[in-house]
Amino acid sequence: MNTKGMVTILAVTYGFIGILPIFLGDSSILMRILTMILIWSIVASCWDLIMGYAGIFSFGQVAFYVIGAYSSAILSVSLNVPPIVSIFMAGAITAIIGVIIGLPCLKLAGPYIALVTFAFQLALEPFLKGPLGKAIGSGGSRGIISVPPIHLFGMDLSSSELIPFFYFALVLTLICSAVIVVILKSHWGTAFLALKDSEDFAASLGVSAFKYKLLVFGITSFITGLFGALYVHYVGILSTRMLSMEVFTVLLIMIVVGGIGQYPGVVIGAVFTVTANELLRPMGIYRLLIMGGLVVVVVLLLPDGVTGLIRKFSVFKLRKKKKPSVEIRG
Amino acid sequence: MFIEIIDIIISGLLNGSVYALMAIGLALVYGVTKAFNFAYGSFYTMGGYFAWTLLVSMGIKGGYYTVFLTAIPFLFIVGFFLEKVLISPLRKRSDWQMKAMMLTLGLSLFLDIGYIAIFGPRLKSLPDIVEGTIDIGPFAFMNQDIVIFILSITGLLCFAWMLNNTRIGMAVQAVAQNPIGAQIVGIPKDRVFAATFAISTIMVGIGGILLSQKNFVNPQASTGIMIKAWVITAFGGMGSIKGSLYAALIIGMLEAFVGYYLGMIHIEVAVLTLLLITLAFRPQGLMGRE
C-alpha cells in the first residue's frame, strides 16, 4: 500500500475512534472498549511489522507486553518512580530485553525463532511467580495489586478518569503509528521487502538482514513494552494471567482478521477483534470457542484478511493487472 | 542410591518412549510439509478423551483392546479429514506455511475449549491398562509402565517399518527430501500430505491414551504437550526422525533426573536451557540437515 493510502486509513480509523468519546463518553463500557482498541492496535501493529514485514516469526510479543507492564509497575510501586517516567523506562527495559533475545534468535530458522520466543513467554510465568520474580517485586502469584495511575497536568489518568486517559493513549498511539509508517516507508521498509523476496538478493544489495531485523526487533519491543506499561497504569492491577494463551490468540486474531503484512489492516483487525471479544463476553466459555473457530474460518476464507477483501473490490487490482510483465527465468 | 538411579532411568525411559512417539509424529509433518502444526497437542488430549468416553462413559467391552482398535482408524480419519478441509485449501498460496501455523493455532484453541464445553473443566482419570507390579530382584516394576513402554516402542517400530517398507512410507520420505522430485516421479503430493497429517494424529493421539493413564485427561494439557513435542523436535533437528528419537529419550531422562533431584518445578527450565544451549552451538539441532 502507498503512504497516502496508509495514512488515510489510519487517520480515518483513529480519527473516528477519537471523536467517539465526545458522543459516547458517558458509557464506561464503550470507553473501555475504545481504550483497549488503541492499546491492542499498536501491540498488534508491532507484531505485524515483525512477522508480516520483517519476516521474523516471533511469538514473544505478549511476553514483551507483560515485561513492559511489570517493569513499569515495579518501578512505580517499589521505587516510587512517577508513572509518566516509568512507562518510558519500561519501554527501554523491554527494548533491551528484546535485543538480548533477538541477538541469538534472529540467526535461527523460522520455526526455531517461534519456538525460542514462545519458550521465553512460557519461562516468564514461572520466573515471575518464583523466588527470583518476588525478589524484584513481581508479587509472586498474587501479582501487583495497587499500581498507581499516570499523573499528568494535575490529573490522575486512571480507570476512573476514562476520557483523559483515552486521549493520552490516543496521542501515544498516533505517535507510534507514525513511527511504524516511517519504518515501513523508509529505506528499512524497502529492505524488508527485498528480504522477503530473497535473503540472498538482499544480501547482494548490501542489506544486512541481521542488523535490520535486530533494529526493528528493538524498536517494536520498546513500543510494545510502552503500551504494556500504559495498560498496567490504566487497570491498576497486574498478574501473570496476562501470559495466557487467550491473550496470545486474541492478538493473533487481530492480525489474521486485518491481514498479515497488510498494514494498516491490523488496526482494523484490532477494532473488530476487541469489539467482538467484548460483545461475546456474556457467552462465557463459548467466547473462546468462537474466537478459535473464527481464526480457522478467517484464515481459510480471507487469507489476506479484510485488507484482501477490500483490495478485491477496489481499483488497486485493475491497476496491478496492467503492469508490464517481467520476464523471469523459466 | 543405586536402586534410586535405576528407578529414575526407568521412569525416564518410559516417558522418553512415549515422547518419542509423539515428537516423531510432529517431526514427520514438519519434514514433509515444512509447516508447523500448532494443534498437535490438542490431538493428544483428543486421544485421552476418546479413551475416557469408551472406557468410563460408555463402559465398552474389551477394554483397551477395543480402545486401540477403534482409536487408530478414528484418529486417522480425524487427521485426514482436517488436513483435507482446513490445510489443503491453503496450499495454493506461497505463504501457506505461515497461514497453516495460524490456522492450527486457532484450531487448537477451538478444540481445547470444545473439550471443556463437552466434558467439563475437571480432570478425568483413565483406568490402568494393567494392574499390579512385578518384582525383578530388588526392583519393583509397575506392570502398567511395562505395557506402556512396550506399546510405545511397538508403535515406533511399526512406524519405522511403514516408512521404509511401504509405498506410502517411501512416498512420504520422497516428499520430505525433495518435493519437486516427488512431483516428477508422479507422487500425489496432496494425498501424501493428508496421510502424513493423519499418521501424526494417530501417533500423538495414542501417546495421549498411554500417558493420560498416569497424568489424567486434562483439557489444559494440550499446550504443554505441543511445546514438549516441539522442543524435542527442535532439539533433535526439525524434521529429523532419528534426531527426534534420541532427543525424546534424552529429554525423558533429563526430566526424570531433574524432577527427582531438583524438584518438578525445575523441569521446564532445565529442558529449555538444554534446548537453548544446543541451538547456540548447533542451530539446526542435534541431527538436522543443512
Add this chain to the structure above:
Amino acid sequence: MLSIENLNAYYGQAHVLKDVSITVNKGEVVVMLGPNGHGKSTLLKSICGMVDSKRGKITYKDQDIIKFPSDKIVNLGITYIAENRELFPYMSTLENLKLGAYSKNARKHEKENLEKVFSLFPRLAERRKQFASTMSGGEAKMLAIARGLMSNADFLAIDEPALGLQPNLRTEVARIIKEINKQGKTILVVEQNIPQITDLADKLYVLEEGHITFEGNKDDALSNDNLKEIFLGM
C-alpha cells in the same frame, strides 16, 4: 502424439509462454532451442503439470491434459527429467530408481525397466547402494535420466541434459538419448547450443521471449544464418 495449441503460462505476474504451439510425433526427437530464461523449462513443466497458471490446449494421446495434476500425467506416460536433477538426496540409487516407478502404470514394469536401465547405465548398477547426494554431477545426471526411464513413459521431456557436463559426457548423454529413442520413446529435449544434442533432432523449435520463432528440420536451421550462428555454435 503430443500437440500443444496456444499455450500461455504465467509465473505470478510474469507472462512466460505466449501462444506457444508445437507438435511432437511418435518416435521423434524434437529439440527446443532458445536463450536462457525465455520459457523453455516452463514449457516442459507445463506439459508435465508442474505449472499451475496456464491456459491453452495440450493434447496427448487424444486427451486434453492441461488441467491434469502431475501424478495423473506421469501415469499417462509423460515424464519430466529436470535440468537440476531433483533426486532424493538421502536415498540410494536403487531407492531413487524404485521411486521413479511410483505411478501405477510403471509399477507393473518395475523389474524389466530396472534391468533395462542398469544395462543402459552400468555405472549405476555398480553404485546401486550409494546415496544420491554423494554422487558426482555426471552420475547424478545419469541417475536422473534413469529414474525418468523407470516411469515407463512413452514421452520424455528432458530439460538441458548436457548442461554443465564435460564434452565426453555430453557425447555420452547424446548417445543415451539416441538409444532411448531407438527403443521407441518419443523425446522433447530442451537445450541451448550443444551440437551433440541438436544433431539428434528430427525437428527443431526456437523459443524466444515466450514465442516460437522458428520451426523446421536441421537443414532448415542450417540454412538460417541467424540460427546457425547463435544456437548451433557452428
